[in-house]
Structures are given as structure tokens and as C-alpha cells.
Amino acid sequence: MEIKLVAEKADQTVYEGEGGAYYAWTPSKSPLLSESKLGAGKLILHPLGFAFPHFFDSSKIAYVLQGSCTVGLVASNSAEETVVVIKKGDVIPLPRGQISWWFNGGDTDLTIIFVCETSKAQVAGEMGYFFLAGAQGMLRGFQSDIVAKLFDLNNKEAEDLINSQPGSLIVKLRNGIEFPKPTEDFKEKVYAAIDTPRVDVVVKGGGIINSLTEKEFPVLVGMGLSARFVRLKGKAMLAPSYVADGTGRVIYVAKGSGRIRVVGKGGKPSFDDGVEEGELIVLPQFLATAVIADEGGMELFSVINSSKPTFEQLVGNVSVWKALSSVGLQSVLNISPELEQLFKEKNTKSLMIIPPRN
Secondary structure, eight states, rough: OOOOEEEEEEOEEEOOOOOEEEEEOOOOOOHHHHTTTTTEEEEETTTTEEEEEEEESSEEEEEEEEEEEEEHHHHOTTOEEEEEEEEEEEEEEETTOEEEEEEOOOSEEEEEEEEOOTTSSSSSSOOOOEESSSSSSSHHHHHHHHHHHHHOHHHHHHHHHHSSSOOOOOOOTTTTTTOOOOOOSSSSSSEEESSSOSSSEEEETTTTEEEEEETOTHHHHOOOOOOOEEEEEEEEEEEEEEETSSOOOEEEEEEEEEEEEEOGGOOOOEEEEEEEETTTTEOOTEEEEEEEEEEEEEEEEEEEEESOEEEEESSSSSSSHHHOHHHHHHHHOOOHHHHHHHHTTTTTOOOOOOOOOO
16 A cells, blocks of 8 residues: 655644644644654743643653753652753653643743654544643642542632633743752753764764664663754755664654655655655655755754664665675676676765765
């Protein structure tokens, strides 16, 4: 069966208000989300915007596209809060069931993309959020009679506790409010910069590749996720590759525009079209993908539903073309020894990113 791939911007407005907004990609527009057990959403917090404490039914990775914010984290079965400040280029893993809140104390908007693994979610392909307070909070759902008994309050105190906050999901707080300072000592790594000068691959005139896997974040082992960041300069190409361990991935265009070509079974393109900032494409297992940036360059953020993915290159010194014997290459390609030798010579160096030709 032919796989239909699409590149889409977030198609559902979950919430919009004075403090910010939340948008989601849904399986109705991107059916491969549910099939690949992945989901995605985008959070925007305006200055003084505060996203209420909540937990979620899917492990996810957050990537800061712009701005900075203070994040509060409470692990499952913990009475301790960890507070961090994250900024553009940072990635923060969020295990299923962890409680978090988000506050933008800066002067500009904060934008974050979330990608999650939804195999245990209530709805495959969608992130489910459960808020502790506010108009959609759990306290309000239990109502004042139970809340009064739980916390040993009188009826008025219980009513005030559950009904004083009319906001839902995100609110704008007053000027001058101060949240806790960042926690100084972490028991384990909480976040890291993926858009950083210290990267896995640097190609002069071409771009960079950087990854965050279970090696950098042991917590990713239990989450079954990892992340990859690619920056391509104008007209540079991300050489074709696929995830060899059979896991799917999501690619989000964080900046700029370009063209993505995806090839699957039968040697036919499953997708061959232009993509632009804000669009997301879901890639099922084993499909090979190449990307060419437009003149202005582009940035891609990917999440793979494996904590230690294996990328198989289709060009360069770590590709199958370099590994195959001369007789194997000549036979499979039906070429002369002279062309086979030239082809081998062209695959003697790393070609993960190919700079534009002059």
C-alpha cells in the first residue's frame, strides 16, 4: 500500500488567550501520527504568560524555538520541585506523568514545540493533558465536598480554593511577580542545548548536525525518544539516510524553507515537495530522506521514537556503497569497472551534509 505523506502546520487551536496559546497536530490531518505512535503540539507564552501545572499521558521532548522561560518540574512520587530556566535552542525531556508549569518572565514571546511518544496515551497520535487547577482542573472536578474533607477545610474555604481561579490552561500574571530561582543542584541532567557550537557534525559551508540520545540523557531510555537538530546553509543538502532500527520520526521545520524528498518501497518518492517554517512531517519506519535548503538556509528539529537510533547513510564513507565489493557494485548497478572505481572514490569521505557547488 502506498504511504501518503504530508507536511502540515498545526491544525487545531486548543487554547488562545491573553497569556498565550496552544496548538496541536491531529491524526485527522496527519494520520501517520497515530500509526507511528507520535504526537506534536506548539506552546506560545506571551510575556507574563503562565501555563498551569499539569501532567500528560505521553513522554515528550520540548524544544525552545524562541524566547526563554522558567519551568517547574515535579517528578512522579516526589515532594520536591526542580526549577530551571531554558532558552532558545534548549531541549528538555519530560517523562510521562511528570508535573510541570511554564512561565514567561521575559519581554518577548516564548515558542516551544513538543513531540511525544503516544503508545500508552489515551488516544494514539494525541497528547492528553491533565491540569491540577483552574477551570479545567482536577480540584474543581472533585468539587467542594470532597476537597473540604481532603484538606480539612470548611465549605467556604473549599469553594474559594477550587473556584477562585477562573482561568483555563494559560493566564497572564501581574507585573512584578517573582517565581522561584533556578535549582542549583540537580540530581540528574534536566535540559541541554542542542543548537550549540559543540555538535556532532560540522561541514564548512554546509551546516551542522547535533543529536541528544540516551548517552546524554539517561532518562530517554525509559521514554523511548531522542532528538536531532540540523542547520543547513543556503542550497546545502542533508544527504539521504534512514533510521535502520525501524523507528519512525517527526521532522519539524524550525526556520527557513527548502525541499524534502522521501523514498520508500519500490524506489518511488513518497514525498517530494517544498516545506516551510512551522510545518511538520511524519516519516514512517525505513523511509530514506534527503533535504535541500532554499537560498536562506533552514533549521530542522527531529524527534525519533528510539532513545538510541541508528541512522544509515546512503552516501559517503559509512554507506553501503563503500562497504560493497567491487564485483558486487558492478553487478548490482550494471556498470563498468571504470565507473565503479570512480563511484567508490566519490564515497571515501563523510558526506552527511553536502555544501552547495560554486
